[in-house]
Amino acid sequence: MTAARRLSRIHSIDDFRAAARRALPRMVFDYIDGGAGTESTLRENRAALERVRLVPTAPVDVSRRSQEIELFGRRWSMPVIVAPLGLASAFWPKGELALARAAGRHGIPFVLSNNASVTLEEAATAGDGRKWFQLYVPPSREGTRRWVDSVREAGFDALQITVDTAVPGLRLRDRRRGFSMPFRWTPRRFLDVALHPPYAMRMGRQGIPRPHLMYAIPWAEQEAADPTAMMRNRLTPALDWDLLRWLRDQWKGPLIVKGITDPRQAKNALAAGMDAIVISNHGGRQMDGAVSTIDVLPDFATEIGGRMPILIDSGFRTGTDILKALALGATAVQVGRAAAYALAAAGEDGVHHALALLRAEIDIGMALCGVTTIGALNRDFIRRAIL
Numbered sequence: 001m002t003a004a005r006r007l008s009r010i011h012s013i014d015d016f017r018a019a020a021r022r023a024l025p026r027m028v029f030d031y032i033d034g035g036a037g038t039e040s041t042l043r044e045n046r047a048a049l050e051r052v053r054l055v056p057t058a059p060v061d062v063s064r065r066s067q068e069i070e071l072f073g074r075r076w077s078m079p080v081i082v083a084p085l086g087l088a089s090a091f092w093p094k095g096e097l098a099l100a101r102a103a104g105r106h107g108i109p110f111v112l113s114n115n116a117s118v119t120l121e122e123a124a125t126a127g128d129g130r131k132w133f134q135l136y137v138p139p140s141r142e143g144t145r146r147w148v149d150s151v152r153e154a155g156f157d158a159l160q161i162t163v164d165t166a167v168p169g170l171r172l173r174d175r176r177r178g179f180s181m182p183f184r185w186t187p188r189r190f191l192d193v194a195l196h197p198p199y200a201m202r203m204g205r206q207g208i209p210r211p212h213l214m215y216a217i218p219w220a221e222q223e224a225a226d227p228t229a230m231m232r233n234r235l236t237p238a239l240d241w242d243l244l245r246w247l248r249d250q251w252k253g254p255l256i257v258k259g260i261t262d263p264r265q266a267k268n269a270l271a272a273g274m275d276a277i278v279i280s281n282h283g284g285r286q287m288d289g290a291v292s293t294i295d296v297l298p299d300f301a302t303e304i305g306g307r308m309p310i311l312i313d314s315g316f317r318t319g320t321d322i323l324k325a326l327a328l329g330a331t332a333v334q335v336g337r338a339a340a341y342a343l344a345a346a347g348e349d350g351v352h353h354a355l356a357l358l359r360a361e362i363d364i365g366m367a368l369c370g371v372t373t374i375g376a377l378n379r380d381f382i383r384r385a386i387l
Contacts, residue, residue: 003346007353010345013317013338016354019345020091023199025192027177028090032340034173037288045284045315048292052324053383057370065372067362069332071309072158072254072275074130077107078359079326079374082351083313083334084134084160086115086211087181091344093206094118097126098343102351104129106359111160111334117209120154132158134258136165136214136235137243148250159251160278161244164259166237169286183208241268248273256311261291266303276309276331283314283336294325298379301329319361323369327377 021029035042067078082103088095096118103110104127111132112123124131133156193200258278269277281290293314312325313334322333342354369381
């Protein structure tokens with residue numbers, strides 16, 4: 001079956017999830033799909049979005065609609081950002097480049113993960129879109145300065161500092177499946193890959209990916225047994241607002257703090273000179289039992305009062321999910337797993353198709369809500385379901 005025909009049968013992000021499950025070895029699929037601990041945060045992200053309901057409004061003339069937003073002085077074609085995806089080249093060869101090209105085709109930003117398998121220069125020149133970089137702050141300020149300088153020289157527009165990984169989350173699926181980068185082979189894992197011939201052939205042509213960017217940190221060259229150990233060796237737990245203020249001095253472009261869920265931190269982000277925040281619980285991959293991001297979004301919107309853009313991620317699968325966040329005060333939504341499933345299923349064309357599906361769902365939702373611009377959405381369009 002041709003790729004175009006396969007994609008013609010995919011009508012939602014859930015369809016892409018099912019396709020990714022078929023396409024990937026179990027250990028790789030579980031790395032994408034899993035969360036921390038009992039995965040209660042993973043489930044709550046979806047449950048909380050289901051509790052939020054939109055209010056369709058009619059009759060309204062919605063014959064002309066636009067999804068464009070303005071962010072950091074630029075116009076973007078839709079209120080979606082492709083979130084940083086660690087180890088994306090384990091899902092599809094040179095996966096980070098496929099993500100960047102697909103985002104560029106849609107006129108939206110792509111965020112390169114610090115945990116990528118391609119170089120900064122490769123990612124920065126992939127496709128026509130604008131590129132941002134996600135930084136896990138390493139233990140040394142000198143090393144951090146080198147990172148920032150390299151990102152600037154490569155041409156990235158914005159820097160996202162991830163702050164919710166003082167220690168890695170307890171990801172039980174990864175432990176049970178023995179997922180590691182590079183792969184550590186056992187008979188069971190070899191069989192897992194061999195049972196997925198298209199994946200095995202793609203990886204055979206590419207070679208087993210490894211997180212080159214993370215290994216580029218000079219004081220942490222040793223390989224780690226699994227992604228958790230790798231992250232523990234290569235990021236600092238001493239990440240506070242003083243360090244973020246120092247980073248503000250190092251980086252002159254848009255600086256975004258990613259991974260806060262406590263609305264009381266909003267005033268600190270403003271005081272530290274951040275240009276935006278990303279409300280994120282790391283897609284449920286860090287703290288088991290954490291709050292959902294959509295539940296705390298209204299409190300952040302109140303605290304910030306329009307003084308900086310609010311981005312959000314964790315659990316978003318549909319265009320209507322995205323509209324709910326926009327109505328509650330978000331500027332745009334970062335999509336991670338949605339892009340990962342599509343990448344694993346069909347590479348760049350899959351991600352392009354997934355973004356087109358989200359674009360169509362947003363457009364339909366806007367029309368039925370009776371709004372013609374993203375800025376017209378507000379809390380009047382929201383009700384909470386009584387369960």
